[in-house]
Amino acid sequence: MFSNNSNFVHGVDTAFLLIFGIAIFFLIMLTTIMIVFVIKYNKKRHAKAVQIKDSSKLEIVWTTIPLILVLLMFYFGWRGFIPMRNAPADAMQVKAIGRMWKWTFEYPGKKQSDTLMLPINKAVKMSLFSKDVIHGFSIPDFRVKEDVVPGKNNYTWFIPEKLGNFDLFCSAYCGLSHSYMLALVRIVPEDEFNTWLAALPVKKSDDNNEGFKILEKNGCFSCHSTDGRKIIGPSFKGIYGSSHDVMTDGVSRKITVDSLYIQTSILDPNKDVVVGFPQGVMKSYKGIIRDKDIPKVIEYFKNLK
Amino acid sequence: MSEHNTHIEEHRDDEASKLGMWLFIFTELLLFGGLFLVYSIFRLQYPANFHESSLELSVTIGVINTIALLFSSMTIAFAVTAVQKKNNKLALRMIGITLLMALVFLVNKYFEWGHKFEHGLYPGSDLMQLLERGHHLYFSLYFFMTGLHALHIIVGMILLIIVYFKVKNGSIHHEKYVFMENGALYWHLVDLIWIFLFPLLYLIS
């Protein structure tokens, strides 16, 4: 504790210590009393119980004391939290984009990176965007955590105060590879950061291709890559016209990918399951991708060589 | 004693059944309560869209239905009073009117919904998917809330039909009418919910 990795560590850990202190005090005190009573008033030593009258005074005392203590805990917890909601206006803006199961960080000027590289001692405000379901942006060493909720612009901010590498976890359950949705946070001196940022390539613009936009909007790229990598599902690279084995109703057969096959794969993915891939992972996009959009997707696939 | 019966003979406890019915009404209130909560949150977020969407509904149909339900609520209360006063004939007539009003309500609803369906406006339709967020939410809520309410009307009608036959064959009479009272309570609940649904869905400005 008190590692000073970020500006929030102090406030959070003070609250931790206070609550733990009180909790441990009560735990030990009450357990000791309990044990003492059990030994001292054991039947063997204390054959007849003494009936004792209730005392409202005592009840009031032991209602008030915990009440005061919990209000104290509330206060410290709240005080540790307030700064987390007050990002300075001049903080550097970085977008964290969560999608099944990958983080992307977008720096000013549309530059994208898979690692969260940040300069030390500079405030950074992370705007959190999700492409599909709820993810959780969590850097335990910095005492930072906020959900990445689709359709809602959450944010969090912090000032990294130590050089080094830290882990970023996805804390909100988001499906199959939730536990692999990690990223590296690298805190570096400011000039090193600046050179790195300058060298970072601008996101290449597939943006205007309609098929691409549809795939992107529906989060297909979280399972399907366009560069031949196997993520969860088969890659889209060179998919059109290729041929491979699928299981249909438990029977293996060879198919060649054509427009009809792609359409069925999108609307009823469990009908033909590509051999070597799990069934039931990809859901049906019936009613989500509209029929008139599918040809655009196919058009895009045709050009993916 | 109870050689033939695994259990002590059912003793009659009208107060218990009535309290039970009230508790059941509480759960129903909170069931709709959840929906009203969703409604109020979305209305807070999309006031303009909700207003525009509500213009699609016919206030006239809404008013007719409100009157039908209020009236039926009174007639079923009449029926209870009539049974208490040993006037079973009047009671039967009143239950009949109540059921008729319920039917009016349902027929009205049928046409209202049918009209929307004709325009391609129903849950899951292509048109719905194209609507703006607020409109989409409004109509989702509209179908969900009125649908659930209509379901309650149907359940209420079944209950009242049973009551009708029980009054007719004399198993409900001026000394034993708690079943009827409970049926009536349920019917009033249906009315109670509509009292809120009507202004919230039809009269938004």
Next chain:
Amino acid sequence: MANNGSHITEYRVLAKILLILMFCTFLTISVTSFHLGALTVTVALLIAGFKSFLVLSYFMHLKYESLLLRILVSMVFVLFIVIVLITFIDYSFR
């Protein structure tokens, strides 16, 4: 609840209540056709609240039931209102 069922609500009373309820319905409609802004929904809900009070008290005989039951019913409504208000603490300060 000891006098369970012994109370009989007269037809006359019930009919009067219906008239008031009808009146309230038309009141709501006319109120909402004026443009009072945010007030309209408040007024509409107040009227609806009043109407449901009448239905509960007379049609549902709550007025003649035990104090306990009346308290319980009001608690349920209070609970619901409190839950809505708390949820609004989130949504209206976002």
Next chain:
Amino acid sequence: MNNTEYISFMDHQGKYKGIFAWIFSTDHKRIAFLYMYAIATFFLVGAILGLLMRFELIAPGETIMKPQTYNGLFTVHGIIMIFMVVIPGLSAVFGNFFLPLHIGAKDVAFPKLNLFSWYLFMFGSILAIASQLLKSGPPDTGWTFYAPYSTTTGTNVITATTAAFILGFSSILTGLNFIVTVHQMRAPGMKFFNMPLFPWSIYATAWIQLLATPVVGITLVMLIAERLFGIGFFNPDLGGDPVLFQHLFWIYSHPAVYIMILPAMGVITEIIPTFCQKRVYGYKAIAMSSLAIAGVGFLVWGHHMYTSGMSNQARWFFSLLTFIVAVPSAIKVFNWISTMYKGSIDMKPPFVFALAFIFLFMIGGLTGLILGSVATDIQVHDTSFIVAHFHYIIFGGMGFAFFAAIHYWLPKMYGKMYNFKRANIAAISLFIGFNLLYFPQFIIGIQGMPRRYFDYLPRFQWAQVISTIGGVILVSAIILMIYNLVMGVRKGAKAPANPWHGSTLEWTIPSPPSLENFDEAPFVKENPYDYN
């Protein structure tokens, strides 16, 4: 009515024979047994799933299963444990059996409805188990069904949510039944403040069941509608709001955690005075604190959502109320311990379990305070700290209370006695295994190990190994305990009517009770815990 000859309800010959004498019986005691056998079975199923997860987690990477299987496992483990074991648990088993006995009644208010609740429960449970086996694979959303993941995943979410809905309905009807029972069926002369404290806690629980469950019911129906018709309440692609789902879910599910713990507290409040031979200290304070927990418990749900992007005002409001709701629990603990003061303490197995309960509940509850405070919850939210918190308070609390209750009341329910020594050994090894299993999770939780993780970084492994070892010890202890109880029931000595010298009404009648419970109107004491 006045039959002089005593026949236990177990031997009673009714209209039906064999198994039908049970599954068609409306006797509250038989229904309690029906619930108990069902719930014990589900507990074992859920526990084995838990153990499988532990074996998977013993080392990083894939150990014995695939990620998809793991995700299904913790979901179904959570659904079974929460909706089928701990929520009905104490109130349906011991509430059914002992609520009428404690208030001197012949049965609950609506015996047929009671049986109907059991059928609903079984139907819901079978659906829940079916969701595990049907074609598209077990649901993989976590027991919280958070949207939009739950509205988009291809697995059997609809089956699982329907099951939860039906189970909820069963819970509502049980609650309704108990409230009416407490109001209408008390023995002549028994006022509310002459009731023992177990009925008090069941009564408070019943109100939560009645009023909170419908909210989750409608929420699950909305979720189903969203999946079936694309009605968009929660999915942002369809215009909805995922955070709203969380609000609705926790409006029920926070009060639901008090559905689990209140009856457990009631059981402990019965056991302590009996084994101290002493009147319970602070009767009124304990009774009122049950109501206070039930009441305030409705208003704190947002503490599960501190990181969801709620408004700041909501965050402090929920934090404040969360702290307030901890106080009545503290009052109970203080009163239990004071009851031991100057008692005459008899360390029989039920009391040993009760002591373990108090200790584990304190740890669970005090770590709840860490979660209630916003700043610290930000750090541990959705980490294994949460997993440790709720296992301590649910398994250590409600679970140990269940074990305590069965050791306390088994002589009354079966008229047989079990072996004390073996029971004590089981209790102690359970306690050790339990702490080994869950305590390390607190530590790695603070260090940031997220929950619902199939795989993890190697630096967390030491704790996972200890946990798994603890899990194995725990299993052995449970097997020993169950063996001992079963042997007791089958071969044990005959139990007298009042083996522990208890003071409440159930001990004034023979073990097991007759069908009618009380042959003559029971004598109602001013204070149910009067030992003079």
